[in-house]
Amino acid sequence: MRLAADRGSATIWVLAVGVVIVLVGAFGAALGAARMARQQARVAADFGALAGAGHALDGEAAACGMAGELARANGARLAACRVDGLDVLVSTQVTVSPLPWLTRTVTATARAGPVRG
Incomplete structure (x- = not known):
């Protein structure tokens, strides 16, 4: 009779x-999405700062305009831009939703300008 009690x-x-396997997979996917968003924000900030530095002599409006274009082309939003002499400081943001109920914003900052020796 004991066998009948264990059925199912x-x-x-x-x-x-x-x-458990589904939950671990969802956690891994969320972690991967967050890391990709961080990298995307970094790339957008780096390219935006480099593009802006190329136009730093044209003024802050031109430099930050070019930085914003490159940030958008890389899937980010230009959060801040500042020209400091010939250097351009750019901050970008990427919004990521790794899980349906979880939304985060990733920010990255980069600086570019001429080499000083």
Whole structure:
């Protein structure tokens, strides 16, 4: 009679293991999405600062305009831009939703200008 009491327990165990695997996979995907957003923000800030530095002599409006164009082309939003002499300081933001109920904004900052020796 003891065998009859254990019927169906394997189904519950398989279901529990399946749920754990799905949760671990979702966590891994969320972590990967967050890391990709961070890298995307960094690339956009770097390229924006380099493009802006190339136009630093044309004034802050031209330099920051070019930095904004490159930030948008790289999937980011220009959060801040400042010209300091011939250097351009750019901050970009990327919004990421790694999970449906979780939205975060990643910010990166880069500086570019001429080499000083």
